[in-house]
Amino acid sequence: MISRNVLIRSELARELSSSRVDHSQSVARWASVLARLHGADPSRAERAGWFHDLAKEWRSSRLTAYVRAHKIAVPHLRLILAHKRAGLLHGYVSAHLAQRRGLVPDRQTRVAMARHTLGHVRMGLLDKILYVADFSSPDRRYAQAVRVRRWARRDLDEALRLTVSYKIGDVVQRSGFLHPTTVALWNALCKEQA
Ligand SMILES: [Fe+2]
Ligand SMILES: [Fe+2]
Numbered sequence: 001m002i003s004r005n006v007l008i009r010s011e012l013a014r015e016l017s018s019s020r021v022d023h024s025q026s027v028a029r030w031a032s033v034l035a036r037l038h039g040a041d042p043s044r045a046e047r048a049g050w051f052h053d054l055a056k057e058w059r060s061s062r063l064t065a066y067v068r069a070h071k072i073a074v075p076h077l078r079l080i081l082a083h084k085r086a087g088l089l090h091g092y093v094s095a096h097l098a099q100r101r102g103l104v105p106d107r108q109t110r111v112a113m114a115r116h117t118l119g120h121v122r123m124g125l126l127d128k129i130l131y132v133a134d135f136s137s138p139d140r141r142y143a144q145a146v147r148v149r150r151w152a153r154r155d156l157d158e159a160l161r162l163t164v165s166y167k168i169g170d171v172v173q174r175s176g177f178l179h180p181t182t183v184a185l186w187n188a189l190c191k192e193q194a
Contacts, residue, residue: 008050011103015054023139024050031133038156040125048112048130049137051104054094060086066093075118075181083177091117119164119185128160135163161189 005025012021028049035045055063063086067074074080074092095113098104104113112130115123119131136148136159144166152159164186171178 011101012050012054016057020053020056023137024053026137026139027052027130027133030137031129034129034133034152034156035126037153038125038129040129044106044109044112044126045129045133047104047106048109048116048126049133051098052091052094052113052116052130052134054097054103056090056094058090058093060084063087063089063093066096070096072096076179079177080179085177085179088117088179091115118179118181120181121184121188123160123185125156128156132156132159132163135166157189157192161193164189 009021009025012024016024028046031049032042032046034040035042055066058066064081066072067077067089072089072092074089077089080086080088092114095104095110098113099110104110108124108126111124112126115127116130116134120127123131132148132152136145136152138149144162148159148162148166151162164182168178168182168186
């Protein structure tokens with residue numbers, strides 16, 4: 001019998017390089033571990049991990065055309081395109097594509113997939129798990145990922161705060177475009193702490 005993982009990997013291989021398929025599997029496993037620890041549905045978290053980057057390797061022009069053709073509601077789309085950052089659309093496109101292909105029938109799972117790059121001002125539990133799991137999956141070797149990985153087991157909100165701060169810090173260091181939704185998420189997390 002062909003295992004379920006083999007089937008999912010071959011579905012992903014239609015769109016992704018083998019290293020990205022490996023990353024997806026790593027995020028899927030780690031997200032399901034975090035879901036168990038924090039009281040979310042492990043099978044939803046695992047599925048979100050498997051498919052979150054489905055459209056990650058699409059060219060900018062294809063991502064943009066897809067979002068327009070399907071009228072996907074992406075916050076500040078014009079700003080994203082003005083800054084030539086169409087890559088930021090891949091979470092929204094992955095979620096939509098996964099629905100069309102019947103890979104992710106559950107809406108909440110797709111919402112988490114859509115939000116995994118930019119975040120959202122009010123992150124739900126599954127959103128947080130995928131966002132943190134993507135940044136800190138075991139295939140990520142950098143020090144920031146190791147630090148988030150440690151926090152993620154005992155304090156998901158602290159892991160989320162750290163992840164957002166690292167992502168924003170990285171963009172600022174590169175003098176890059178900061179998406180307003182990520183800034184809004186950061187400000188919401190500051191408020192929570194105050
Ligand atoms: Fe991604
Ligand atoms: Fe990813």
